[in-house]
Amino acid sequence: MELHTRGNWSSRDDRRITLVWLLIFLFFIVTGFVMDLKNYFHETPAVSKIVHVHAIVTTIWLLLLITQVLLVELDNVKLHRKLGWFVAGWAALLTVLAIAAELTWETAHMNMPEWSTSFIAISIGSMLLFALLTVWGILLRSNIAAHRRVMMLANIAITMPGFARLCQYLVPFPSSFIGQFFFHYSGTLLILLLMFLWDLWKNRVMHQFLAGVFLIIGYEIVSIQLFRSAAWTDITHQLLGAWAKLGL
Numbered sequence: 001m002e003l004h005t006r007g008n009w010s011s012r013d014d015r016r017i018t019l020v021w022l023l024i025f026l027f028f029i030v031t032g033f034v035m036d037l038k039n040y041f042h043e044t045p046a047v048s049k050i051v052h053v054h055a056i057v058t059t060i061w062l063l064l065l066i067t068q069v070l071l072v073e074l075d076n077v078k079l080h081r082k083l084g085w086f087v088a089g090w091a092a093l094l095t096v097l098a099i100a101a102e103l104t105w106e107t108a109h110m111n112m113p114e115w116s117t118s119f120i121a122i123s124i125g126s127m128l129l130f131a132l133l134t135v136w137g138i139l140l141r142s143n144i145a146a147h148r149r150v151m152m153l154a155n156i157a158i159t160m161p162g163f164a165r166l167c168q169y170l171v172p173f174p175s176s177f178i179g180q181f182f183f184h185y186s187g188t189l190l191i192l193l194l195m196f197l198w199d200l201w202k203n204r205v206m207h208q209f210l211a212g213v214f215l216i217i218g219y220e221i222v223s224i225q226l227f228r229s230a231a232w233t234d235i236t237h238q239l240l241g242a243w244a245k246l247g248l
Helices: 010-033 035-043 049-073 077-109 115-138 145-158 159-166 177-201 207-227 228-248
Strands: none
Touching: 010 049, 010 145, 010 159, 010 177, 035 177, 035 207, 049 077, 077 115, 077 228, 115 159, 115 207, 115 228, 145 207, 159 177, 177 207
């Protein structure tokens, strides 16, 4: 298997398949959240304002992501680049709001029976990974093939919220490490595998892509281990207690 640092193929050759990865990602995200809308609007305690704001910002992010991919597909790369820094700023806003919303939501539920605040390792961890990969993708913008792959990986890193919501309607929540790993991350792993197999077939596997994949899978393994850790649960209770005192 030949590994590339820069693409020695036309950037146009990656366009249509990038749209396919986007559609699979959107399927998991949109399907999972649509199926969970009833719970969202009837939660006890009621969803706080910051969670609603986060939902709006996330929806706009998905629209921006679709726009950026379609602009390239329609050969309007100039406008894609002009919107780039605005999209980058929106990604930063999304990261901050998502973390704040998760902390607020977890604080409201932390004393409910059978609820584990250790889920923070999965939810907030995925947003930090999204932010890290997004910054890396921006730095790679002069390397079109690597930029495209790493930016897609950044979004794939946050497939979990939609996919896990979808899974909860299909299978009972597992108790084993392996079961919980695949419950949360099967959607992510599926897209990563398809991307790898496609690039392998086309002889386009890139160092940056593999590094991003290993980073995502490594984070996922650690996050499930933390999720199952009693010590981590104690730490999250202290963190949420401090967050509650801020009144946010």
